[in-house]
Each structure stands twice: as C-alpha cells, then as structure tokens.
Amino acid sequence: MTSTPRTRKPFYWEKRKRVGNYMLEDPLGEGAFGRVRYGRHIPTNEKVAVKIVNKRVLIKSGIARKSLRREGNVLQRLDHPNIIKLYESMTTRTYYYLVFDLAESGSFLEFLIQKRCLLEDEARLVLREIVSAVDHIHTSGFVHRDLRLENLLLDSTGHIKITGFGLCMLQKEAQTPTNRCGSPAYAAPEVFCNRTHGTGVDIWSIGVCMFAMLMGHLPFLPKKTAKLPELHSTVLAGVTLPGFLSKGTFMRS
Structure with a gap:
C-alpha cells in the first residue's frame, strides 16, 4: 500500500491567527523570501501589512x-510620507514578522499597466513624491539601489509609497566595489x-521609471536570453525621446 505524499496547502488557505497585538487575515502577496498578509492591529483596529518570513529560508x-x-x-x-513605514518586527519559534503601514x-x-501611460502633468506629480522620498533616503546617508516600478505602492489616496529596501546600503559602503544590485533594466552603467x-544610481533609476510612466514601456528592454554585457551596451547607446513630449519634460520633472 502506497501513501500519498503530504503537500503544503497554498498560503491563501491559511486561517486567521493572532501574532502579538495583530490579527493576520487575508493574503496580500508573495515575494522572493516570504509572503505578505493583511493584518489588523487589535487595540486600534488599524489595518496593516505583515510580511512573514520562515526562519528556515533565512538559514538556507x-x-x-x-x-x-x-x-x-x-x-x-x-521617516517620510512617501516611504513605507515599518511599525515593528516580531519573532516566533518558526517565523519572523515585519509589520508595515x-x-x-x-x-x-498594476495601476500604470491599466492606464498604459501617464500624461506629463500626472507623471510630474508622481515623480515629485518619488524624488522627495529619495532625497530623504540620500540625506539620511543611504542609497536605495533597487528603485523600480515594482517597488512603488499607492496608499488609499493615491500617493506613492517606496518599498523594497532589501538592497539598500549606507553611501560609504557603496563607495567600495560591490556586486551588481537591483534589476538590470533599471541599473545605471x-x-x-x-x-x-x-546616489547617482538611484537618480538613473528614477529616470528609467519616468520614461516608463510617459511611454508605457521601459527604455531598455532586456531580452530573456540577453546577457549583461549586451544589456550594458544597449544602455550606453541611450534612447531617443519621441517628439510628442514637451520640450524639457525630463528636465522640468
């Protein structure tokens, strides 16, 4: 008689449970190292996002x-209105939990994909918030190193929240030769x-995001089979801006 191997249920089947002062509720997303669930701060009933990382992943x-x-x-x-806020971290025997706004x-x-592209005035408003947040990151002594559209979220009123700080480092650390970081499509030469x-690598990435907002696609589109030297050559070749953009659009933004 053969036994059927047990398989782990998808995380969206997981039941609500309490961790500290938070009730973990429906699934919100899944990333490279963990998953995210909606949460509720029990004393205040405030909604939060909770990243859950299995300690076994960290060991490996x-x-x-x-x-x-x-x-x-x-x-x-x-501490900036356009940067995701970390409220607290918690640990149990099996998991680490990070609680965010x-x-x-x-x-x-996803918002940009639905709209396809933004008008110049719309893009300018978004970029002002991104630049303000990145300026705060830089004046605090850090370089984000992974700015891309995937690391931009929207709050309930449509304002930007920058996330994805796993590759962030102190500026003095970035002054020594280091491994490649972030997404190649957004990476500076x-x-x-x-x-x-x-800090210049973040400015470059903002420019890539700005191009994508206005054009509906990235300026440097790596092929699935493209190697990094090939993409590097494409980046160095630059792009030609279309004539329908207002003169000085990128400079004014």
Whole structure:
C-alpha cells in the first residue's frame, strides 16, 4: 500500500491567527523570501501589512538574511510620507514578522499597466513624491539601489509609497566595489561594471521609471536570453525621446 505524499496547502488557505497585538487575515502577496498578509492591529483596529518570513529560508539563504536585516535597520531610520513605514518586527519559534503601514491602493505598476501611460502633468506629480522620498533616503546617508516600478505602492489616496529596501546600503559602503544590485533594466552603467557607485544610481533609476510612466514601456528592454554585457551596451547607446513630449519634460520633472 502506497501513501500519498503530504503537500503544503497554498498560503491563501491559511486561517486567521493572532501574532502579538495583530490579527493576520487575508493574503496580500508573495515575494522572493516570504509572503505578505493583511493584518489588523487589535487595540486600534488599524489595518496593516505583515510580511512573514520562515526562519528556515533565512538559514538556507545568506542573501535573504542580509535583505531582511537591511530592510528592518534602514526603515527604522527613515521617516517620510512617501516611504513605507515599518511599525515593528516580531519573532516566533518558526517565523519572523515585519509589520508595515498598508498601501491600500496596491501596486503602482498594476495601476500604470491599466492606464498604459501617464500624461506629463500626472507623471510630474508622481515623480515629485518619488524624488522627495529619495532625497530623504540620500540625506539620511543611504542609497536605495533597487528603485523600480515594482517597488512603488499607492496608499488609499493615491500617493506613492517606496518599498523594497532589501538592497539598500549606507553611501560609504557603496563607495567600495560591490556586486551588481537591483534589476538590470533599471541599473545605471556603473552597476554593470561592479564599480563603486553612490546616489547617482538611484537618480538613473528614477529616470528609467519616468520614461516608463510617459511611454508605457521601459527604455531598455532586456531580452530573456540577453546577457549583461549586451544589456550594458544597449544602455550606453541611450534612447531617443519621441517628439510628442514637451520640450524639457525630463528636465522640468
């Protein structure tokens, strides 16, 4: 007689449960190292987002350990209306929990896909919030190193919340040669070469996001089979801006 192997139910089947002062509720998303669920702060009834990371993942992956540690350490030192806020972290025997404010309108990328592209005035409003938040990151001594559309969320009133701080580091750390970081489609030329880099890599990534908002696609579209040197050459070749954009659009933004 053969036995049927037990399989883990998808996380969206998991029941509500209490962790600390929070009730974990419906699933919100799933990332590289963990999953995210809606949560509710029991004393105040405030809605939150809770990232859940299994400790076994951290034992197996040094990258995951560094990412989780960086994210927590950096967000504790940042305070800006357009940066996701970390309320607290908790641990149990099996899991780590990070509690964030809830960006109720979800992914900016999904919003952009639905709209296809933004008008110049719309993009300018979004970019002002991104630039303001990134300026706060830089003046606090950090470089984000992974700015991309996937790391932009929208709160209930449609304002930007920057997230994805797992690759963030101190500016002085980025001044030494380091491994490539972030998504190649958003990466500055110096990142491809493993050269020292600073706040300029974030400015480059903002420019890539701005292009995508206005055009509806990324300026440098890597093929699935493309190798990094090929993409690097594409980036160095630059892009031609279409004539329908107002003169000085990128400069004014």
